Amino acid sequence: MDNPQDGAQRFKYIGRRRRTKEDRRFVTGAGKFVADVAPPGVKHVALVKSPHPCARIIAINIERARALPGVQYVLTGAEIAAATDPLLQYLNTPAVHWFPLAVGRARYAGEWVAAVVADSRYIAEDAAELVEVQYEPLPFVIDPEAALDPASPPVHPDHGSNIIYQRKFTWGPVAEDFAQAAHTLSFRTRWNRNSTLPIETFGVVAQWNPGVELLDIWASVQMPQYAEQIATALRMPLNQVRVHNDVDVGGSYGTKRGIKHTVLTAYLARRLGVPVRFIEDRLDNMNGSDMHGPDRIFDAQIAFGDDGVIRSMKLRAADDAGAYAGRAPLQLGKPVGAIVGAYRINSVEYEAISLTTNKTGQVAVRGFGQSPTNVALETAVERVAAFLNLDRVTVRERNFIRKSEFPYRIPSGSLYDSGDYHTVIHKALDLAHYPELLARRDGIRATGDLAGIGISTCLEPSGGNSAFESLLNSQNDTTTFLESVAVKVDRHGMVTAVINTTSSGQGHETLVSAIVGEELQRDPDKIRVLHADSLSGLFTHSPVGSRMAIMMGGAASGAARKLKERMLRIAAHNLGVSLEKLHYENGDVSVVGDAGRALAWNNIVQIAHRLYHKMPPDMEPGLQATFVLEVPLGGTLPTAEGTVQMYPCYSFQAHVLLLAIDRGTCKPRILDYAIAHDCGTVINPDIVRGMIIGGTAHGIGAALYEKFEYDAGGQLLSQTLMDYLLPSIHEVPEIRVTEHCTPSPVTSLGQKGVGEGGYLGAPAAIVSAVNDALAPLGKTLDAVPMRIRDIWDIVHGTPR
Amino acid sequence: MKAADFDYFNATSVTEVCRMLSQHGAGARIIAGGQSLVPMMAMRLTKPAALIDINNVAELRGIEHSDRYLEIRAATRQCDIEVSSTVRTHCPILLKALHFVGHSQTRNRGTLGGSMVHADPSAELPLVSVLLDAEVMVTDGSTTDTIPATEFFLAPMVTALMPEQCVVAVRFPLWHGRAGSGFHEVSPRVGDFAIASAAAQIELDDAGRCIRAAIAVGGTSATPLRIAPIEAALISKPLSDDAISAAATLAAETIDPDNDLHASAEYRRRVACILVERALTDAHREAAGGTGTAR
């Protein structure tokens, strides 16, 4: 099956354009977001933040704030540190203690020092201004390169240094490959701080119900083990914490991990005995939410032959995690699962360094570290082509893993499931009308402006498990990242599926209804999908790592197939034939060759629910099934050498674009953008297209506009949306998308992930385009974002 | 991001506005469209004790013209200026500038007077007022004064307006000859504050010589700035591309740009010249082509 039409024929519902189940509530304003949750008597939180990048907190005077009418409470770090356990650090860093509020020392400008609870957010902000904090400013470090210096002031003095993680992996004969290669080259790329920055900020509402001893949490969250971390920090039994997953999340793209917000708010709700809510305002969100993304310096060396075939690569990634590393270092781990991208690179040396600085913390961002890495990888290919004066497409073709080589094991240990990279890149070039695009570029150049064509490819590791946790922390021996779905048919024959996580725009209800509908041959529009809370539902690891089509979809397939098998067994028992003699169609079951002998869907439903005397003797009554799916190919620990099976599926995209740069002002503009992608079986074409274009828009932001800029004094300069620039409808061109389908052999319907590819491909493609535009000047630009000022500095040779 | 508390007054006449201003002193602020003031209040960068709303002062709205000038009352919304045939006919450079002012949604609330009083050095409407030697009409309720736009802007966010005064209107002088205008700016995204901007209006005689020129740049100094050396360089000359190009470089010596997040001082200095060149080229083309509408 090599094209999507075949897929649509194979399936009844999968792969066809169908309305998404979720959209109706959003277009009518009936979505339920966390800020819409308002329990009677709810109180509001505002924060007091450190103005210093590093300071000892000498004293906090809360008297004036406390005296303001309408103020309920003022909480400081000392109290919450005594009453709760530190927030989880994913690395084994026992000297690092992270609490929702600074304890004794503030480690970045914007860190929360005290929290005010009041009758309204207005009053809470009034009171926050009245809290008097006495600081003693201390030395700090902002620049990650400075943080590499052992003499830099440590963010966590007890840890002793700003290096929070450092390991050099060697996979394969790197030294030999370098020694034998005809050529080597080296370069540096810089991925500056940005974030995928949802329009909805993080928010949480907490309510402690003493009558039933239950802590209710509504939050705008997307993170694994959220309820577990709340319970642990608050020293509560996990079954006293109920996280409501039916809250609509207003965008996340990895970032909605407000664990410190939640522990703070939940602590206050219990302490005060009233519902408490904390909805970040945009300043809270920008300067102290710990939601910034990777901040990386890559140093790369490439060994290659005259033909452009890359033999080996050495990559050093130094990443600025900010003041509290949290989950950030793991974003150096995920790229290990696709460290060679789409290429047959024989050996790799990879040094991963995670650093602390006096900046707000880093969190997961779409692609979990893969997008910055892909810029380095694609830059390598482009440099090789430029060095040898070869065509960039040709060099990629020579290095691509071939279709016949799958499944293909890369040097770092992961098995790529399937792919056809040569075909997909040509689909992208065809969609872009590549020869005409070249002519357009040259036409623009002839007018005196700069113009470039960008080309990139990217692998999207999908189906997310947590293998990077054990890879980076030997004390962590977790080997599953399961996902569950329950399906039931009620006494009226209606189908309901229950999922166990929040959604932030991925269309999980549509996904699960389509798959359950496909498996049962029942109309997906009539299948209800509910989000269970964390106590009533089964287990989940949340929609991270492009995993839901694979994991939630796989679990939905599994549950539906179990249910269908029960129905067939009921039918076989009542029709007096063996299972293999039965024909199942649209939920009705008949005997093969004897259509008169049949049981309709409703007959089987009635037997299961009411007619126990007609049930097979060994079967429980009712019609329900649950399925808990382990990540395909998962379940193993990394080796001592650091090889690991990371993700099960590998989607692929190729991006081609044309970009012009105004010679006078150096303002870049994207004129044309084409993408070809292969995510295996497409479940909902509109959702897939939206994910790809939306991810690409994020990539355009990262490549051209977005940067969290700090000044030398440690202050965040871009802390409003006037200075942190999100692409508007004018900055995103009309992106065209075509597809190819190489089904995955390891998933229930051949599907792969699709949530991250656009964001992985676009920055590399735009870097490629800008550098193609600069090529006639003999210049290169290797840092994103490539803002007007950055392009100007390169074009005009201003020292950087 | 909630504003600090304040008292709100809904004014219905200029007299009332001025009375309230004198009552409340320096703690009072006038709110018109609020598109710049309210964000500053939300961030608590400003905390007025009293807010005087002029949105319901009918005499502060309207667009009129005489032979000499176009008068736009202070609380006239930018969206109303945008669609005004009077403005289109008599002072089209205002429309060219408005195209760059924020977005249609902010122009639906934002006013001319608000933009003038906010005095952002990169704002487009103040730039046009300086370009055309507009007059800012202000009153304290008893005395009405006229402040030349070139003297109205003192520093970023600082104007010559006294605390007890409010802006009543801005008068843009009209050009009657064979004139043309141009407006160019560069900003990171459409609708952003300009990194640098340039406006030009010229008048040609029948022989195609420049007999009158006004050039101003924004975003590159503490206030919008007229570039007199360029104007002087162009007078009495036919405006060839080379002449325009050469004159435009003179902008670099007049302006005094700063570094900030979005651009370096050097960028602003050099790009200001490029934008002046482009604005002049447009202005010249319009005037020479007889499509000049800056009458």
Next chain:
Amino acid sequence: MSHHEITLRVNGTSRTAVVPARMTLVDFLRDELRLTGTHVGCEHGICGACTVQFDGKPIRSCLMFAVQAQGHDITTVEGLSGAEGALSALQEAFCENHALQCGYCTPGMLVAAQALLDACPDPSDDAIRDALSANICRCTGYVQIIEAVRLAATRLRARSGTDKEVGGG
């Protein structure tokens, strides 16, 4: 400090309330009237999530104080649907084109796009982009949104017969 009684029309219904001077219009709509379809994204006028129609024109409800809405007419996303929740042509087109993902910017986007279609039944792509340039969407990359507005415009014109008239001229 000061409180004010205000009366305004919201989605066609007259509403009266006493509000503190500093309460923004968006907070009033959401917290006092419980019209939570209008969202808060930045509170400084950039993102457009709080867009409502003010006397028919789209504006940022975070940049106005509720007291300033005295006597005016507000339309929120809740006012776009027809009788008994029937979707408008624009809402239908958004669903049909999947012109949204997380749905957070969607109400503002719809309110702004509806104002465009009311004023201009046959908008060019440039006009659509201009009308929506102050509404940031982080999910979709806008392409499906533009397609949806285009589709709604086509359908509305067909419905009103405008196409025929235009075709005749």
